[in-house]
Amino acid sequence: MPVTPPLPFSEAVRRAVRAIPRGQVRSYAQVALYAGKPGAARGVGRELKTLEGVPWWRVIRSDGTLAPAVAPEQARRLKAEGVQVKRSGEHFRVQT
DNA sequence: AATATGACCATAC
DNA sequence: TGTATGGCCATAT
Numbered sequence: 001m002p003v004t005p006p007l008p009f010s011e012a013v014r015r016a017v018r019a020i021p022r023g024q025v026r027s028y029a030q031v032a033l034y035a036g037k038p039g040a041a042r043g044v045g046r047e048l049k050t051l052e053g054v055p056w057w058r059v060i061r062s063d064g065t066l067a068p069a070v071a072p073e074q075a076r077r078l079k080a081e082g083v084q085v086k087r088s089g090e091h092f093r094v095q096t
Numbered sequence: 097a098a099t100a101t102g103a104c105c106a107t108a109c
Numbered sequence: 110t111g112t113a114t115g116g117c118c119a120t121a122t
Contacts, residue, residue, distance in 0.1 A: 009118065028104050032117080043118030045103040050119095059103080067103035074103085 012036055013047045017054040023081045025094055027062040066092040 007015070012035035019034070020026050026034075028041035037043065045067065048056045057077040060066055066074045068091055075085045075092045084095035 029106090032104085037117080039105075040117050041104040042102075042116085043104085046119050048103060056103085061103085062105060069103045071103090 007036075009035070009037060009040070009043060010047050010051065013044055014051055014054055017048070017051070017056065017059060020055060020058040022055075022058075023083060025058050025060050025078070025083065028059055029062055031059055060094055064093050064096065066094070 013031060016026075016031045016034040020031075028044045029039075031044045032038060032040040035044070041062075044059070048054070048059060057070075057074045060074075065088070066085075071092045078085050078094065085092050086095055087093075
């Protein structure tokens with residue numbers, strides 16, 4: 001019996017991120033888990049950098065802060081969908 | 097081929 | 110409350 005070939009990491013991530021409902025957020029680790037690669041959070045961030053057509057701004061860090069590299073734009077987009085974002089010192093943080 | 101570098105995370109101290 | 114360490118994954122050099 002042929003086994004179902006695992007999706008390439010990039011496709012698995014695309015699927016996982018597109019599944020995040022508007023107005024909600026998930027952590028890089030949660031996306032990695034949903035994509036079938038528990039522990040591959042870093043790879044998720046790496047993919048989001050190039051992936052197109054996905055709501056990348058709904059992916060945040062586990063501690064609720066936004067990755068510095070894209071924080072300002074991400075905060076803007078999240079607020080646009082009603083997610084409360086607050087500046088916390090050096091970085092932005094999503095209100096739970 | 098080997099190493100370094102990130103939109104990261106969990107654990108240990 | 111910080112810093113260190115090891116794990117993870119795809120590029121870049």
